[in-house]
Amino acid sequence: MELYQAKVQKLAASATLGLITTVFLGKTSDLVKLNMEARKEYGIDIKLVVDDDLNTATFMVNDSGILMEDGIVIDKASEFRNLSEKDQLNMEDRIRVMAGSSPSDKLLLLQRLKKKGQVVAVVGASSRDSPVLEEADLGYSVGELAKEASDVIIMGQKSITNIFPILGFGRCVCNNIQKFVQLQLTLNISAFTINYILLLSIMPEPIGLLELLWVNLLMDIFGVLALAQPPPITEIAMDPPKFGEKGFQYLTKTVWRNIVAQACYQVTVVLILYFKGKWILGTNQKVLEAMIFNCYVSCQVTVLINARGIQYGRMENNMFWVLVAAIVILQVAFMEIMAVLSPVGRLDLKQWALCVGIAVFSFPLGWVAK
Structure with missing residues (x-):
């Protein structure tokens, strides 16, 4: 894991890494453009869940190259929050971007994904993400900010792009x-x-x-x-x-x-x-x-x-x-x-x-x- 500048804090996470089907990304200010072909090869769904407004979230989508084919963009997380549980379960697979999200909104989407059998990794960058990191099947923290609640800590300038090879490991x-x-x-x-x-x-x-x-x-x-x-x-x-x-x-x-x-x-x-x-x-x-x-x-x-x-x-x-x-x-x-x-x-x-x-x-x- 040293090759990818990562530290596994919980031994069981080494195996959980291999079962991930969905990755939550938050702030992506430190990202290079994801290699989307690699994302296709790994077969992992990426969701951008941020507290920014839709304009900023759209910029992040364009910058990161997250595919929007057959995807849903949620302008405000309250739209998803106010739906019935049945409707939430019907649409959560196709959500690509959810803007204006509080930590409780991230937690709600995570719980719905897990209820449908998805194995979810969450990338957190601050202590506010601790509840979501703890609930996730696998919690990543970028740097040391939320390491207590994380299973894996990833560091370095290309920390986000190292997620895929780490999951491959x-x-x-x-x-x-x-x-x-x-x-x-x-x-x-x-x-x-x-x-x-x-x-x-x-x-x-x-x-x-x-x-x-x-x-x-x-x-x-x-x-x-x-x-x-x-x-x-x-x-x-x-x-x-x-x-x-x-x-x-x-x-x-x-x-x-x-x-x-x-x-x-x-x-x-x-x-x-x-x-x-x-x-x-x-x-x-x-x-x-x-x-x-x-x-x-x-x-x-x-x-x-x-x-x-x-x-x-x-x-x-x-x-x-x-x-x-x-x-x-x-x-x-x-x-x-x-x-x-x-x-x-x-x-x-x-x-x-x-x-x-x-x-x-x-x-x-x-x-x-x-």
């Missing part, structure tokens, strides 16, 4: 949260299903507590860092958040398809190896147990890569691949240490290659699920 955060939820649910659903099936069969579980702790440790630390690597301004940043009947959902149908497909594959692989591995591979029980666990961890790595996607440039991917390599190296070290300290067998190169091959097969499965 938030969309990347939301996308990374979604990917991490997918990774963790795949891991835990598959482990639970495997152990539950074998518990019902009165068979010892193939993935013990130590192994589960280890794979969760790998993914919670290195997996999180790897998923956090995409640069802020990408195609994801330009993609508006998609809201369903229940608002924004991290667990979309696509995410569930990925989870179910990968979890089913992992469960199938582990159970086949568990019950038929000796006969298929011609190996002993100790080596088989090591292969089962190694296949399971290798599958999590492919799920991580599938979740991350390869849609970014090579340079942006460098740190991601470094972290993936770190996971692989640590897994190799763990398997070698386990072979010395516990009755788990040591894998040869052929068996390692087989584990990797089984895991790699989940790549096309992930592409189909997407």
